[in-house]
Amino acid sequence: MAGGPGGGETIMVAQEPHAHAAPQGFIRKYIFSLDHKVIGLQYYFLALTAVFVGMFLSLLMRIHLVWPAAVLPLLGEIKPETYLTLVTMHGTIMVFFVLTTAPQGGFGNYFLPIQIGAPDMAFPVLNMLSFWTTFLAYLVMLAAFFVVGGAPLHGWTGYAPLSALQSAGPGEGLGADLWITSIAIFCIASLMGALNFITTTLDMRARGMSMMRMPLTCWSWFVTAILGLLAFGVLLSAGVLLLMDRNLGTSFYLPLGTINGQLTGHKGGSPLLWQHLFWFFGHPEVYIAILPGMGVASQVLSTFSRKPIFGYKAMVYAMLGIGLLGFMVWGHHMFMSGMSPYTAFAFSIMTMAIGVPSAIKTFNWLGTLWRGRIQFASPMLFAIGFVSLFVSGGLSGPFLAQPTLDIPLHDTAFVPAHFHLIMGVAAIFGIFAATYYWFPKMFGRMMNETLGRIHFFFTLIGTYCIFMPMHYLGLAGQPRRYSQLTELAYLHPLIPLNRFITYAAIVTVTAQLVFLYNLLCSMFKGPKASDNPWHATTLEWTTATPPPHDNFGGHTPVVYHGPYEYSVPGAPQDYVMQNDPATVAAH
């Protein structure tokens, strides 16, 4: 039996039922790998290609919106329907293949087992299967661009009847079928992943790693997996019904109606049913995107403040509270939809209530910084940026949570301003923080700090310049998903501010090339990283860099401490590793 690079005591590991030998051939090692670390990287690189595709689409949107007649090299003039396919595919790719894939599939896969002291995920084959199913979903999604009629134009929310009728517009033919098929496949992949994460967290923790000693990252992946398990099943069902409405003549979402004067041939269905099912998934999805970011921010803020996280238990309960309440608020997307206005009361109160655990988290992050000894490495900059964006994006929530204020604000630019700041950019900042933080462990080399800082400041200022003005546009009544602002007189004065946003977007997108350059160059040319370059406490920093195939080189760590024992009075260093038996911490 071959030993990992870290040592030869693999026999102990081989006794575990899930253990598997380190593979030798290229295909088994890097393509159809069972190793959670390789699978994590596969997810990460899938998300990396997806984020550049999604970002490119958004750039085209911004350019078309303010210069509708512009003729672009290679692409020509963008038509209004093309603009809507950009809207649809940008949202879909970003939500599913970036915000769901990178933080959970990527970093969760790589670091959950290591952080809890396990040699792998509970079900390695299932893990491989969930990645390749995700990959298939991604290919099917991209294929929608290349079929007759192109990609669908119904937005990432795919409201029926627009999404359910082949004749509702260009892209609503085969393109829409591929879109919904891809999402259904993605749901299956996510369900498999969620099962694996939950089982691993519950069953695979090392001795001494009680639930309340888990790093907050593990808690965030765990809660995210539970949300995924409960939410993706519903979206899968909703998607299958939509496919049936589209192709088999059923009428789940379609009432008696016409399109261009032609009877649709459907009757008896309800367009609101789709919205209920979609948002029953869609709102927890917001937390699926942001919870891992919260976990990473907590981990990084504690590490680089050299302080224990403020209120560990409160942080855990807040995440559980967000997870629970996250399933009771979907109706706040539907205040203007025609559902009973009485239910708006309940959804509104629940939504306001979910602000409470979110506020707790913010207070605790500030409490962690308080009296810290803050070191400004790139991961810390992005974690601080995360907190700032989380506050900014979070505080527009209580406007939209009130049905009364939804009357002027719903479906205006205020909504994309809100959710981009919080589940878009803040979540992306979580991914950046995680990348800069764990890069040394994953690739054995350090990233360039100067480039990291340049990337950070351009991205922070750039994203604020893009999304803060969108609030003003929303207040002024600019509807979202308009391909041009030329048709309504009251929108004309808003065009200059829209141009400013487009300029900011061009600069911000360009700054991401600095990140890409830093990432790819450091992978091969960065200075060699030590096993614990940040002097951090959690188990991934106790093992070799990069970790061996079985993570800990033949032994299983034993845990003696909580995850964030920094600056413990009397300890020889300013950090106490979780598996350090010598020092007894105060907690």
Added chain:
Amino acid sequence: MGLVLLCVIWLITIASTYFFVAKTWWLPAGASAATAVIDHQFAITFVFMGIIFVAAQLALGLFVWKFRDRGSASPAGYSHGNIRLEVIWTVLTAVLFVGLNLAGSQIWAAERFRPADEGATRVEVTGMQFAWYFRYPGPDGKFGLTKAELEDPSAGGEAALGLNPADPASKDDVVTGTMVVPVDRQVEVILRAHDVIHSFFVPSMRFKQDAVPGLAIHMHFTPTQTGDFEIACAELCGLGHYKMHGMLKVVSREEFDKWLAAREAEKQ
């Protein structure tokens, strides 16, 4: 680095807040009875959220600068938190958020629970790709029946709505492409859609409601100023979404009566 971060975070905060406070871009001038209460609720929410926004961002900037690593001379404090503080900020946030919600609930109830007044001007608003049509019931006060089979959008007007000529109540129905209503009298809107979901959005009236195929949604608003107000579609409805607009003309009662009488006369 701490100082640079402080400056950047504070600058972002001050600049963002300035444009809100200066109202450089703001809600369009309102011209309906609901404007005052909705805008007031917005203002209250804005003040509270604005204070939290500024306080949290300034604190964040201040902390990262004040507690920056200054070498071994500044050891970090060792603390796992403070339960009393956790309780205080949890309770305060809960009271604030739920309180804000309750403060706004009266307005929502008035706008959406109560049916329209007896004497309201009744207008049926129908959305279809990519136009709005407005129908008045005529002297008989009854909307004639429509049939999906008869809908012909290319013909426009009554034909677009699929008005059924066999129904006597349809004879005096007036169908227009512009919505005309009298000032200072409640308007009852009956919202319908033929094909996909549209959303009837009149920013100046502080009015928005989706029009959903298969549903007839009853809503109301009261214009308080005369003038022309743009109608937008606020729900993605297809490639022409951005140009699906209409016009709401609010006129004096006399003008409205004259206008409606003229339209009805044309029908005879």
